[in-house]
Amino acid sequence: MNRKKEQVVITVLGANKPGILAGITRAIADSNVNVEDVSQKIMQDLFALMMMTDFSTANCSFEDFQSRMQTVAEQLRVKVFIQHEDVFRFQHRL
């Protein structure tokens, strides 16, 4: 049976340094959240990463996932934003 997708956008912003992508994706994998698309840029020295994920396979609640990711972000000294894709769809697409 097809599980209904629940698309969640994960955005990471911070000073560029080695290991950010590795640390973030490991935490996402630990929660069994599936990464579907990745876009990453270095803007001047700012590391900007955006991932489209499917949350429907997750092994935890949305709130728990947010706090797990927050902990990892603090260790990596970056900012992480985890938002349902609807908020971007409503603002940027007709």
Place this chain on the structure above:
Amino acid sequence: MLFSLEEVIETISAVGVETFDIRTITCGINLMSCADSDVHKCAAKVYEKVVRVAHDVVPVARKLEKKYGIPIVNKRISVTPVSFLAGAFTEPTAVPIAEALDKAAKELGIDYVAGFSALIPKGITRGDQILLNSIADALCCTERVCSSVNIGSSQAGINMDGVYRMAEIVKEAAERSRDKNGLACAKLVVFCNAVEDNPFIAGSFMGPGEAEAILNVGISGPGVVRAALQNSTHLNFGELSEVIKKISFKITRTGELVGREASRMLGIPFGIIDLSLAPTPAEGDSISDILELMGLEKTGCHGTTAALAMLNDAVKKGGIMAATYAGGLSGAFIPVTEDAGMCRAIEAGALNIQKLEAMTCVCSVGLDMVAIPGDTPVEVIAGIIADEAAIGMINHKTTACRLIPVPGMQAGDVVDFGGLLGKGPVMEVGRHSPALFVRRGGRIPAPVHSMKN
């Protein structure tokens, strides 16, 4: 990828840097089923119904904040005008209803509950009388209850007996809350052409034409508009309007999303989204700052009314397409103490109460959060209310007064109400008396609706 990195960062920085938020989710609740001739029995029914219907409003709002990463600052309740219930009370007081509403709000974690209201554009019923006599007491013995009274309309004219009575009540509420600088008046609005689906405090109430329960949403985004206009000096008016419309679309769209989802989760129909720009005392979250970015040296200088008219209109044009159902007060608010930029303009001598009055002709919603000297006579307050009501009546728009005659303070003193209500200068009012005019009694007849000049 579905969205570009730039789009995602734009959404994130609107919240993080430009103080965008959903100002309020307001749950309207019809209280007619709580009618009882015994005010205490009625109060118990009101408490039970409000707690039952709005039980999940705060938890759902918190869930949505996390889901979308957008703060929902206030969770509010509006109810049927309490004067509708008061008509049946044997004991001539409605204060127990206010206490029940306050208790329910505290129980649920609701910020404000509004609808301790009466609609008296043409006449005053027994229920209205009971409510009016209870307002000062109710506002002083509760924390979260707000009151509003509609004293005029384009259809009925202006009930000048109601205007004078409201001026007395404003004075009384200020005196009774002297220890808090007249704070009770910050919870009291006098309207002309009040709307039935306004989600904003303090003038919200659940109109008799609404459903059993309804969810209305108010947004807030002056900081986002300001950021968009940051580098706009080279734009002509058409281009400026386009920028504002686009931003307004995006912020309203977010309100639409939150409203739809909250409605689905709560099982309460989504009423309207209020196409609003609501400032806060936070630096940069100011309507005045936007007007100054549009090219005014100081808000209040000549040109301010035109700038505000254009801003207000562009906000609506952008927002209307984003909303399935627009309603409420819809427009840019100019509450003085809640807008740090407005306060600076007053302190600089650029903005006075006469110019504010002119500005209210083209925006939402009236002389809002205006602190005036504590010794302002009742007749002058009645004159101010009547002037605002006349603007609303003639122009078919909602206007209102939320005046705070701050006890013991004079023009130029600074009053601090705390939190979202902000702080600002006490404004000078006219010194000459309209006493004879406002005491004539009766109504200003309904205006002609043709021959528009």
